[in-house]
Amino acid sequence: MEKPQPEGLSFERVVFFSDAVFAIVITLLVLELKVPHLAEHNESTLRQALFDLLPRVAGFVISFLIIGLMWIEHHRIFRYIADYDSGLLWRNLLVLLCVSFVPFPTALFSENYWSRTAFILYAGSFGAVATAKLLVWRHASKANLLKPDVSPEFDQRIARRSLAVPLACAMAIVLSFVSLWLAPISFIFIPLFARVLDPSRKRNQKIATAKEEAAA
Amino acid sequence: MEKPQPEGLSFERVVFFSDAVFAIVITLLVLELKVPHLAEHNESTLRQALFDLLPRVAGFVISFLIIGLMWIEHHRIFRYIADYDSGLLWRNLLVLLCVSFVPFPTALFSENYWSRTAFILYAGSFGAVATAKLLVWRHASKANLLKPDVSPEFDQRIARRSLAVPLACAMAIVLSFVSLWLAPISFIFIPLFARVLDPSRKRNQKIATAKEEAAA
Amino acid sequence: MEKPQPEGLSFERVVFFSDAVFAIVITLLVLELKVPHLAEHNESTLRQALFDLLPRVAGFVISFLIIGLMWIEHHRIFRYIADYDSGLLWRNLLVLLCVSFVPFPTALFSENYWSRTAFILYAGSFGAVATAKLLVWRHASKANLLKPDVSPEFDQRIARRSLAVPLACAMAIVLSFVSLWLAPISFIFIPLFARVLDPSRKRNQKIATAKEEAAA
Amino acid sequence: MEKPQPEGLSFERVVFFSDAVFAIVITLLVLELKVPHLAEHNESTLRQALFDLLPRVAGFVISFLIIGLMWIEHHRIFRYIADYDSGLLWRNLLVLLCVSFVPFPTALFSENYWSRTAFILYAGSFGAVATAKLLVWRHASKANLLKPDVSPEFDQRIARRSLAVPLACAMAIVLSFVSLWLAPISFIFIPLFARVLDPSRKRNQKIATAKEEAAA
Numbered sequence: 001m002e003k004p005q006p007e008g009l010s011f012e013r014v015v016f017f018s019d020a021v022f023a024i025v026i027t028l029l030v031l032e033l034k035v036p037h038l039a040e041h042n043e044s045t046l047r048q049a050l051f052d053l054l055p056r057v058a059g060f061v062i063s064f065l066i067i068g069l070m071w072i073e074h075h076r077i078f079r080y081i082a083d084y085d086s087g088l089l090w091r092n093l094l095v096l097l098c099v100s101f102v103p104f105p106t107a108l109f110s111e112n113y114w115s116r117t118a119f120i121l122y123a124g125s126f127g128a129v130a131t132a133k134l135l136v137w138r139h140a141s142k143a144n145l146l147k148p149d150v151s152p153e154f155d156q157r158i159a160r161r162s163l164a165v166p167l168a169c170a171m172a173i174v175l176s177f178v179s180l181w182l183a184p185i186s187f188i189f190i191p192l193f194a195r196v197l198d199p200s201r202k203r204n205q206k207i208a209t210a211k212e213e214a215a216a
Numbered sequence: 217m218e219k220p221q222p223e224g225l226s227f228e229r230v231v232f233f234s235d236a237v238f239a240i241v242i243t244l245l246v247l248e249l250k251v252p253h254l255a256e257h258n259e260s261t262l263r264q265a266l267f268d269l270l271p272r273v274a275g276f277v278i279s280f281l282i283i284g285l286m287w288i289e290h291h292r293i294f295r296y297i298a299d300y301d302s303g304l305l306w307r308n309l310l311v312l313l314c315v316s317f318v319p320f321p322t323a324l325f326s327e328n329y330w331s332r333t334a335f336i337l338y339a340g341s342f343g344a345v346a347t348a349k350l351l352v353w354r355h356a357s358k359a360n361l362l363k364p365d366v367s368p369e370f371d372q373r374i375a376r377r378s379l380a381v382p383l384a385c386a387m388a389i390v391l392s393f394v395s396l397w398l399a400p401i402s403f404i405f406i407p408l409f410a411r412v413l414d415p416s417r418k419r420n421q422k423i424a425t426a427k428e429e430a431a432a
Numbered sequence: 433m434e435k436p437q438p439e440g441l442s443f444e445r446v447v448f449f450s451d452a453v454f455a456i457v458i459t460l461l462v463l464e465l466k467v468p469h470l471a472e473h474n475e476s477t478l479r480q481a482l483f484d485l486l487p488r489v490a491g492f493v494i495s496f497l498i499i500g501l502m503w504i505e506h507h508r509i510f511r512y513i514a515d516y517d518s519g520l521l522w523r524n525l526l527v528l529l530c531v532s533f534v535p536f537p538t539a540l541f542s543e544n545y546w547s548r549t550a551f552i553l554y555a556g557s558f559g560a561v562a563t564a565k566l567l568v569w570r571h572a573s574k575a576n577l578l579k580p581d582v583s584p585e586f587d588q589r590i591a592r593r594s595l596a597v598p599l600a601c602a603m604a605i606v607l608s609f610v611s612l613w614l615a616p617i618s619f620i621f622i623p624l625f626a627r628v629l630d631p632s633r634k635r636n637q638k639i640a641t642a643k644e645e646a647a648a
Numbered sequence: 649m650e651k652p653q654p655e656g657l658s659f660e661r662v663v664f665f666s667d668a669v670f671a672i673v674i675t676l677l678v679l680e681l682k683v684p685h686l687a688e689h690n691e692s693t694l695r696q697a698l699f700d701l702l703p704r705v706a707g708f709v710i711s712f713l714i715i716g717l718m719w720i721e722h723h724r725i726f727r728y729i730a731d732y733d734s735g736l737l738w739r740n741l742l743v744l745l746c747v748s749f750v751p752f753p754t755a756l757f758s759e760n761y762w763s764r765t766a767f768i769l770y771a772g773s774f775g776a777v778a779t780a781k782l783l784v785w786r787h788a789s790k791a792n793l794l795k796p797d798v799s800p801e802f803d804q805r806i807a808r809r810s811l812a813v814p815l816a817c818a819m820a821i822v823l824s825f826v827s828l829w830l831a832p833i834s835f836i837f838i839p840l841f842a843r844v845l846d847p848s849r850k851r852n853q854k855i856a857t858a859k860e861e862a863a864a
Contacts, residue, residue, distance in 0.1 A: 010723070010727065013663070013667060013723055015229070016232075016664075016667060017667055017670070017671055017719065019229060019232060019233055019236065020236055020667065020668055020671035020672070021671050021674065021675055022233070023233055023236035023237050023240060024236075024240055024671060024672055024675040024676075025675055026237065026312070026316065027237055027240040027241055027244065027316045028675065028678075028679070029316070030244075030316050030317055030319055030320055031244070031247075031319075031679075033320045035320070035323045035324045035327050037327075038328070041328070041330055041331075043331055043332060043333050046328060046331050046333050046334060047333055050324075050333070050337075060317075061313065064309075064313050064316065065309070065313075068309040068312075068313075071233065072305060075226070075229055079226065089720060093712075093713070093716040096674070096716075097709065097712050097713070097716075100674065100675045100677070100678050100712065101678055101708075103678055103679075104678055104681045104683070107683045108683045108698075111683050111685075112686070112689070112694060114689055115689075115691055115694050116691060117691050117694050117695055117698070118694060121698075231445070232448075235445060235448060235449055235452065236452055238449070239449055239452035239453050239456060240452070240456055242453065242528070242532065243453055243456040243457055243460065243532045244456075245532070246460075246532050246533055246535055246536055247460070247463075247535075249536045251536070251539045251540045251543050253543075254544070257544070257546055257547075259547060259548060259549050262544060262547050262549050262550060263549055266540075266549070266553075276533075277529065280525075280529050280532065281525070281529075284525040284528075284529075287449065288521060291442070291445055295442065447661070448664075451661060451664060451665055451668065452668055454665070455665055455668035455669050455672060456668070456672055458669065458744070458748065459669055459672040459673055459676065459748045461748070462676075462748050462749055462751055462752055463676070463679075463751075465752045467752070467755045467756045467759050469759075470760070473760070473762055473763075475763055475764060475765050478760060478763050478765050478766060479765055482756075482765070482769075492749075493745065496741075496745050496748065497741070497745075500741045500744075500745075503665065504737060507658070507661055511658065
């Protein structure tokens with residue numbers, strides 16, 4: 001399972017393959033919303049059944065948004081990467097392994113939203129994706145795979161900002177020992193953490209090239 | 217879950233990712249057509265079981281066509297968009313969130329086609345996709361992300377025409393209080409509404425570039 | 433559900449979207465191979481359960497190969513199409529609707545391989561895909577959407593060859609009234625029918641451009 | 649099911665279609681991790697249920713990594729292929745057929761990890777993918793479809809290295825008659841086998857073009 005043979009694999013395809021995995025996972029999440037089977041056919045029974053589904057719907061929406069955020073971040077770091085080696089390929093496969101695992105803890109937690117164990121697995125799986133992504137960036141930086149116009153400061157900023165999701169997940173896990181209702185609030189802090197860890201980034205700015213961004 | 221970091225995300229990938237989500241959702245719809253398990257193995261039992269599936273098949277076909285229509289419309293507006301910012305990215309993720317939710321109300325309604333609640337959720341989910349799409353276009357227009365050759369008139373025409381699906385959905389929801397058999401007919405009015413809201417568009421015309429179209 | 437608005441939809445994306453639907457459908461087929469749940473844990477029970485699955489495995493393999501063939505044919509005709517209008521878009525969506533429906537009759541027939549009704553639906557769904565594809569080609573030809581170097585003879589050859597799959601499906605349905613074991617053999621005749629309907633095509637030839645092909 | 653008509657099918661689309669199938673299969677694997685339904689709602693019951701899932705999680709991870717490895721190898725050989733004919737297309741469809749079958753033996757073995765029959769099917773399916781891939785390469789080499797700068801030595805190296813996975817699978821099947829716990833260890837030997845079969849390849853090297861690689 002080690003020592004891949006990356007010669008002859010086009011970089012564009014690596015990104016395309018990653019995109020496809022993200023898209024499939026984000027779409028599979030809805031399959032966990034099982035249509036309720038009703039004992040009797042009347043509107044109030046159906047409404048009650050839908051109401052009982054709300055925690056799962058919340059799980060679906062939160063997972064969708066977090067995977068969406070991770071897809072955005074995955075792309076951002078890959079735009080600054082110019083080359084790759086087998087180390088990068090396998091670290092990226094690790095990201096995709098973590099991403100494709102996410103539907104399981106999402107389903108587990110949305111079915112067992114009373115369980116701290118389920119929540120820890122849920123938050124932990126997002127932390128694992130983000131940490132694997134950080135490993136990709138670290139490796140790209142160490143192995144000289146970044147584009148030449150990426151400055152060391154910009155490299156550091158990406159690495160710091162990449163800590164926002166793992167931090168929020170760690171906070172969520174700690175908070176889950178206080179209250180399971182409080183813990184998911186940690187995810188709302190992701191953009192705040194990203195701002196604090198990378199204060200030089202401006203809000204809602206237009207897309208800058210790696211050069212302009214690095215020069216900024 | 218806010219303040220994304222879009223620098224360095226290629227615009228083409230945003231469209232590709234959206235395409236993949238649309239393709240997966242439109243294909244997952246068929247999974248709701250469960251093969252009937254027969255008590256006895258004879259042709260008439262099987263035919264009866266297939267006959268009982270007809271409302272689900274109808275739901276599958278209608279959802280397929282509406283999602284197909286939305287994919288076409290999604291592409292149309294994205295061709296006139298030249299740039300993007302984090303606001304556009306998150307509004308587009310909202311579109312995809314609504315699209316990936318569609319299989320659930322489709323399954324719910326095709327299993328409970330006697331239920332007004334189920335139909336309202338069904339029609340409402342299509343309305344939500346179309347409304348999110350309109351938010352994308354509005355934001356692109358306000359934030360100066362449109363191609364330079366898109367005239368203000370053309371911008372307005374797209375925005376008006378984008379109201380056709382939400383209007384048809386609202387009409388369907390209102391009609392569902394009269395009759396659940398009548399209500400789905402509203403969807404047939406989508407092309408009529410589009411024509412009325414955007415009367416200058418011609419039928420079956422060949423593809424025009426943004427420039428030609430805007431100049432027309 | 434009619435009168436689409438295709439201006440501003442890139443042709444490449446139409447093909448990409450079709451590819452994605454074909455790829456998802458061809459991969460979803462395996463989901464019908466449900467892992468057997470064993471009453472007792474021993475090798476002979478498992479082997480017997482796997483043996484009982486063989487008709488489903490056969491259904492999986494046949495559907496995979498036929499969808500694969502249809503994907504190849506879909507691409508072939510799209511390479512000679514230079515432009516598109518809303519009529520082509522909706523005819524292509526009809527192809528995709530039929531393709532995405534295929535997993536249902538495949539599952540139905542592989543579970544009820546004793547049933548003529550199930551087989552007719554199975555063979556009919558492949559015939560529907562092929563017929564919809566022929567509609568795409570006919571429309572492209574009539575509406576002047578073909579590449580300029582496609583000769584009228586070549587146009588006719590494609591149209592004739594496209595009849596091979598519908599013919600084989602019709603033959604399968606007729607034969608199913610004689611014997612359900614005999615009927616699937618019809619699918620083996622697809623390449624023969626294609627040869628008879630388009631005798632000028634050579635075997636195993638390298639890829640020719642539309643021009644060379646048309647000139648041949 | 650034979651004699652395809654590849655004229656007019658762009659080579660890029662063949663690779664794209666293959667990528668999509670690999671991405672879907674690698675993501676579908678997680679669907680086999682079914683959320684346990686608990687008799688009583690308490691943390692220790694849930695933890696025990698998750699613990700019981702560990703063999704399935706292991707199956708998920710191993711299958712993910714092996715399919716990931718095969719995707720990398722699939723791309724590698726396709727980069728050296730310049731042209732294609734119908735023989736290549738159908739051999740590639742055979743690769744995809746084997747790949748899309750993999751979720752079934754993965755689910756079967758992770759549910760019946762006591763069964764040698766299940767393990768043999770599991771290891772055999774990976775061997776089948778790798779063997780089909782070797783058939784693609786052999787055909788490309790014989791039918792003169794390789795890029796002109798691929799030297800005969802390089803051609804031989806790829807063919808030799810492609811034997812690593814079938815060898816490891818054969819070893820796993822043989823070992824399974826000794827011990828089912830020992831047998832999966834064979835997969836760890838894949839990189840070693842690849843090294844032994846192709847000793848001239850260097851570790852972790854940057855991506856080389858076909859020319860540089862062939863010249864090396």
